[in-house]
Amino acid sequence: MSSATHGTTPYYFVPDASRHPVMAAIGLFFVIVGAGQWINGVEWGMYMLYFGMMWWLTVLYQWFKQAINESEGGLYGRKIDLSFRWSMTWFIFSEVMFFGAFFTALWWARSHSVPELGSLENALLWPDFKAAWPSLVAGATTSPAGIVEPFQTMGPFWLPTINTALLLTSGVTLTIAHHALQSGDRSKTIKFMWMTVLLGVTFLFVQGYEYVHAWNDLNLKMSSGMYGSTFYLLTGFHGFHVLVGMLMLLFITLRLQKGHFTKDRHFGFEGAAWYWHFVDVVWLGLYILVYWM
Structure with missing residues (x-):
């Protein structure tokens, strides 16, 4: 504003x-x-x-x-500014709960469901079941009948690591743009905002290439057991949030070019920045829990 x-x-x-x-x-x-x-x-x-x-x-x-x-x-005025800040705060909190549910599903399946299905108590029901995570061959986790095709897991190198570098860099460029706006340097703000938008677009293209590689080369699909479903659930929803955040930053940049916002009144900018930094933090959790562990 x-x-x-x-x-x-x-x-x-x-x-x-x-x-x-x-x-x-x-x-x-x-x-x-x-x-x-x-x-x-x-x-x-x-x-x-x-x-x-x-x-x-x-x-x-x-x-x-x-x-x-x-x-x-x-x-x-000030009251509307406060209402916008509280609204954005509660919105981001709801997003924390949203991703928290999916992270919990991944943890529960890996630490509880799969080991429990492989226990001695279930050995008579599932004699061919192997409680392994992640699955490397058909039936290694949840498919003793062989209905899950063999697949390979997605490691951290190199596409996820490249995307991590892209998002972390975008957080830096966005912070530089924010400080430039606070100091009244509009041209510097716009330049670093366009850099941030470009990094977000590049992230989406890299993730799209990663999906093509996973689907065609690794045979990793939504039907690839619990690993496949949680992989696409977490990374897919995060990619959607990157798209939304990138569009927010794009529109803020276009408004900056029209002369909107001042160094003292710019919550539209700050709200989009909050959201983008939240997306960065979620990706760090994904990068560790999904790709490394």
Whole structure:
């Protein structure tokens, strides 16, 4: 949020009645119905899904544009700034719980479920079961019947390590951009923000190449036992969050080029930075628990 450009900033801003919430709900309705019909083989479900997505994205564009105009118009004071900060804090906390559930699923399967299935108590039910993690051959973990095809695990070298370096570097460039904005150096801020966005895009391309390699060369798929499902679940959701964070940083950079934000009022920038640093921390956990252990 930038400082007021004209007039007097109100103590607290009360927005006018808005159509955006109900319009966004209508778009999501089409998305959900279309997706449900599509996965059940109904051809028109795909078109309804696309229509709903376009509707929803159009509403979000209009909604965000209105909020930006209100901010640049000097309508957002200290109380709104605090509400935005608390909202972003609780949002990131919900994301911590989101990934915490998936990390817990990985830990529980590896430390409890697989060893328990390989215990003497279950030996009569699963005489051919081998309680090994991760699986290197068909049936080594959860498939004594041989329904899981042989696959190889994804190690840390070199693609995951390259991606780790990319994300850590992006955290540095983003921090430099933040300090530049705080000192009033807009050109330096924009330059390092574009570097951060480029690093995020490169991360996504490297992860896409990693998936192609895992699927075709290692035969590592979602059906590759608990290891395969947790691998794609954790890395896939993280990749989606990198995409969202990269888009946030991209839009913040475009706003910086238009002259938005000042060295004293720039929570839009800070909120996106918080989210990006959170994504970095989650990746470090993934890098250690998924690729090394």
